[in-house]
Amino acid sequence: MRLNGAVDRTTHIHTPSLDQLDLASKRVLVVGGTGGLGRAVAQQALALGAEVTVVGRTFRDRASDRLTFVQADLSSMREAVRLGKELPAETYDVAFFSLGIMSAKTREETAEGIERDLAVSYLSRLAVLQGLSPRLGTGRPDSAPQPRVFIMGAPGTGNIGNLGDLNSERGYKAFTAHMTTVAGNEVLVLAGHRRLPGPAYFGLNPGLIKTDIRSNFLGEGSLLHRLAEVAVGVVGPSPQTYAARIVPLLFTDDLNGRTALMFNNKAQVILPSAGLDTAHTERFLDSSEALLHRATR
Helix, strand or coil: CCCCCCECCCCCCCCCCHHHCCCCCCEEEEECCCCHHHHHHHHHHHHCCCEEEEEECCCCCCCECCEEEEECCCCCHHHHHHHHHHCCHHHCCEEEECCCCCCCCCCCECCCCCEHHHHHHHHHHHHHHHHHCCCCCCCCCCCCCCCEEEEECCCCCCCCCCHHHCCCCCCCCHHHHHHHHHHHHHHHHHHHHHHCCCCEEEEECCCCCCCCCCHHHHCCCCHHHHHHHHHHHHHCCCHHHHHHHHHHHHHCHHHCCCCCEEECCCCCEECCCCCCCHHHHHHHHHHHHHHHHHHHC
8 A cells, every 4th residue: 555645657737836826816615624734725725815714623713804614513414414505615616625533443433323433534525515516616707617626535545445334333443444434535536526516526645744633543642642743743744835735736727627636745646546446436425325314314
């Protein structure tokens, strides 16, 4: 398994430099924008002039006429469905999904009966997109480019998920459960244009970056967690460095007319995971939608 995916040497996407970007006319939605990489991306877009809406549980910044906070607990699928229907998606140019955790050492279950990592890191994104995608960007001028959805995870790393036990009910291993959420997010990128038409879909693999995502597995504030984050901070870029590389990608003209591309932390195109063909992605989404229906009925 390649942590950052394998670079696709046949496809090159040019991204403008930060000093070439003026986002004053752009509107960006960041689901998971109150912490970690999502917050860094939101702040970078805001600094370049965009109007930004962030969704999360705890707001750490100050609202302004260009920064709006929407509070939501996306461990709840009912809340995710509501959010997808109520967000003013018609005016957004880009929807960026970064909210995620890692599976705990022992299985955690939400009040709706969903393994917690699956709920937060994958199924909530599907639930939001079901309501969001048909409306995304439809209120903008006809000359505006196709709206874009960016889904953060670990695409291109060879994970196809555990379709036989999507919700980890028959057996639980933390790594296996988390890799199912990883596969789910890549499936959304690869099959989004078929199952959730309207926007173009792109995947992001940031690799190792110092955030709080490992706290659920290692124990928040534990010695092991602190040591792990120190090590990650040494080998990986900061959230701010990553955001400076990725925000130009969100708006590059080179993505016009494209969909289902995925990128590493240097904004290079990476190859999709072998095994995630059309038949598998369709079965994966069928199972996901059935689980989502069970949670919200």
